[in-house]
Amino acid sequence: MNNAQPQKNSPAERVQQSLKKRYRAEARFRAFGAFSVILGLAALLVLFVKIISSGIGAFQQTYIKLDLAYDESVLGISDPRDEDQLAVANFEGAIRAALLTRFPSVTARSDKRALYSMVSIAAAFELQDELRHAPDLLNKRRQYWLLADDDLDTYFKSLKAGDPYLGRVSPQQVEWITSLIEAGEVRKQFNRRFFTSGDSAEAEMAGILGALIGSLLTLAVTLVLSFPIGVGAAIYLEEYAPANKFTDFIEVNINNLAAVPSVIFGLLGLAIFLNMFGMPRSVPLVGGLVLTLMTLPTIIISSRAAIKSVPQSIRDAALGMGASKMQLILHHVLPLAMPGMLTGAIIGMAQALGETAPLLMIGMVAFIVDIPGSIDDPATVLPVQIFLWADSPERAFVERTSAAIMVLLGFLIAMNALAIWLRQHLEKRW
Amino acid sequence: MNLSPDDRAELKYKTVGEKFSETPKLKIRGLNVSYAEKQAIFDVNLDIGSNEVIAMIGPSGCGKSTFLRCINRMNDTVDSCRVEGSIQLDDMEICDDKVDVVPLRARVGMVFQKPNPFPKSIYDNVAYGPRIHGLASRRSELDGLVETSLRRAGLWDEVKDRLLQPGTSLSGGQQQRLCIARTIAVSPEVILMDEPCSSLDPIATAKIEELIAELSENFTIAIVTHSMQQAARVSRRTAYFHLGQLIEVNDTQHVFTNPDHQLTEAYITGRFG
Ligand SMILES: Nc1ncnc2c1ncn2[C@@H]1O[C@H](COP(=O)(O)OP(=O)(O)OP(=O)(O)O)[C@@H](O)[C@H]1O
Ligand SMILES: [Mg+2]
Numbered sequence: 022m023n024n025a026q027p028q029k030n031s032p033a034e035r036v037q038q039s040l041k042k043r044y045r046a047e048a049r050f051r052a053f054g055a056f057s058v059i060l061g062l063a064a065l066l067v068l069f070v071k072i073i074s075s076g077i078g079a080f081q082q083t084y085i086k087l088d089l090a091y092d093e094s095v096l097g098i099s100d101p102r103d104e105d106q107l108a109v110a111n112f113e114g115a116i117r118a119a120l121l122t123r124f125p126s127v128t129a130r131s132d133k134r135a136l137y138s139m140v141s142i143a144a145a146f147e148l149q150d151e152l153r154h155a156p157d158l159l160n161k162r163r164q165y166w167l168l169a170d171d172d173l174d175t176y177f178k179s180l181k182a183g184d185p186y187l188g189r190v191s192p193q194q195v196e197w198i199t200s201l202i203e204a205g206e207v208r209k210q211f212n213r214r215f216f217t218s219g220d221s222a223e224a225e226m227a228g229i230l231g232a233l234i235g236s237l238l239t240l241a242v243t244l245v246l247s248f249p250i251g252v253g254a255a256i257y258l259e260e261y262a263p264a265n266k267f268t269d270f271i272e273v274n275i276n277n278l279a280a281v282p283s284v285i286f287g288l289l290g291l292a293i294f295l296n297m298f299g300m301p302r303s304v305p306l307v308g309g310l311v312l313t314l315m316t317l318p319t320i321i322i323s324s325r326a327a328i329k330s331v332p333q334s335i336r337d338a339a340l341g342m343g344a345s346k347m348q349l350i351l352h353h354v355l356p357l358a359m360p361g362m363l364t365g366a367i368i369g370m371a372q373a374l375g376e377t378a379p380l381l382m383i384g385m386v387a388f389i390v391d392i393p394g395s396i397d398d399p400a401t402v403l404p405v406q407i408f409l410w411a412d413s414p415e416r417a418f419v420e421r422t423s424a425a426i427m428v429l430l431g432f433l434i435a436m437n438a439l440a441i442w443l444r445q446h447l448e449k450r451w
Numbered sequence: 452m453n454l455s456p457d458d459r460a461e462l463k464y465k466t467v468g469e470k471f472s473e474t475p476k477l478k479i480r481g482l483n484v485s486y487a488e489k490q491a492i493f494d495v496n497l498d499i500g501s502n503e504v505i506a507m508i509g510p511s512g513c514g515k516s517t518f519l520r521c522i523n524r525m526n527d528t529v530d531s532c533r534v535e536g537s538i539q540l541d542d543m544e545i546c547d548d549k550v551d552v553v554p555l556r557a558r559v560g561m562v563f564q565k566p567n568p569f570p571k572s573i574y575d576n577v578a579y580g581p582r583i584h585g586l587a588s589r590r591s592e593l594d595g596l597v598e599t600s601l602r603r604a605g606l607w608d609e610v611k612d613r614l615l616q617p618g619t620s621l622s623g624g625q626q627q628r629l630c631i632a633r634t635i636a637v638s639p640e641v642i643l644m645d646e647p648c649s650s651l652d653p654i655a656t657a658k659i660e661e662l663i664a665e666l667s668e669n670f671t672i673a674i675v676t677h678s679m680q681q682a683a684r685v686s687r688r689t690a691y692f693h694l695g696q697l698i699e700v701n702d703t704q705h706v707f708t709n710p711d712h713q714l715t716e717a718y719i720t721g722r723f724g
Binding site: 264335339343344345352357 | 530555560563565568580630633
């Protein structure tokens, strides 16, 4: 080469020249990586800002102040300590009376109905609860903050934002609300109900707890089933299975299963668990079973990778000491592979947590008000709840949808934090 | 074993020297080993005497490790590996599929080329063998076993205050001595060492060599080494392997001063290796 093309520059100079080009390429390469990271972060930021700004409102709820009396005559009871009497007591009557006292000019039937609808029906239950705990309040007159209806709530919140949203609020109601606001008798309060109750047709009463518990129960079933089975399968495939065509076939199919759309697992669950075994619909048990089918491939694949990464030298050391296969696995392979297996399990669980489609198939989309107490109570899960609320026409459900997404994300973050903690904790022991 | 014509052509050397021993601990007869299609050991016959240190030398890839790993059946872990022939430990046949490798490996311990302590505490490393084989019934007994093993491995004074720290926190030489302590904790009869000093510096190497000399009072030791000086220092007999065949086995002195076989001479004079 040197002979064919006599060169002017010495090799050192040529290196110097090519260096500039290399550095430029290097800088471009780095810039591209940094750009990708920034783009990802920006997308995440936009998502968070959007969700938080539209969901934050759901954590507060509008209340109306009313002068209210637990009149024996209005409630129609004599002894508030008697549970039977409390159950039939006419608290709504008391609220209506208080509303009419506040707005004495309202007389027409339809106007009255419009007036009554400004207070949520949940208010009556709150009053009932209070009287149960403080029976002395009977026949006393006090000022109460009563939960407002969701239409009023939406109007009041949008008023503060400077862009009143009327929705189903009539001009007449606007008049009443304005008078209440001017008198300082409307305020927002922390929405405890959102975290303590299940779904409801009334937006102001709807809470996330039912779906949260449903998700927890479903995930518990999934984890309890898929982790041991997945790890067991991975151990067998890695440590015991003979290397033959059949094992290869199984391996290929596990990899394929990981790519099957989740809705298919829902259909499978419907056909097997509900139709063949006659299990109940809409319960976390069946949801967990279906999600187990879905997460198993993920857990098996990551567990196998974790087992593979245990160094051969450790295996040699254990076997050379005369450890049996089982001792090798229990004493050395599993502890070393555990962090990796847990990571896989958490990824699988995170997928399962966000899964909607397969659960729709087995009826976990039902409207369920009660908070599930066990894995065979009808329940729904967070993503399905989000789906249901996103589909509701009431404006108040819009902010609840975002709030539910925040809860779901919080759940995910908590799960990942737990995984990281577990991993560090387990690794520290070694 | 069905040898292909090519293999037969290769099998042209007869082992020279003193293959047999008057007090054999291990009797190896007609040992052939192959990986899938490729044969790695050809018809090896050798005795390893009681409480002797025998060194295995030879060029890279000549089958020293393969040979050593036959003696505690570690080749079982390699799927493609086929072993034929006979190895007797005292009167027990090792090369029999029916033989349980667990008690065998308690009798024939192994120290590997790269120090491979378990990622556990120093104490647990040494206590591992006695624990799985049920050698100590009480904690105090186990403590004693751990201490004597570490003492015999010449490590006790260096680690006695940090027994609960991970074994992987030790230096390379200390790790290797920890592995030796771990091996002798189950009181094996034979210790196999596959290049135990190849990743160590000269000082750590000297310590291990000293240790081998001490251990030879109680154990039969077979050591693979690439260092002829090391073989000369620690062993009584030396076996020279070449392309899977045992070329010569003789007193170490004899091998290094006046080898019987020309291949051995070529190797020790550095003409290849
Ligand atoms: N696991 C294996 N699979 C296939 N062939 C192997 C395997 N291990 C060793 N061999 C082959 O067997 C022959 C002997 O290998 P071995 O490891 O016993 O050599 P060695 O003498 O220990 O070499 P070195 O001094 O480099 O450690 C080599 O040709 C090697 O390629
Ligand atoms: Mg080797």
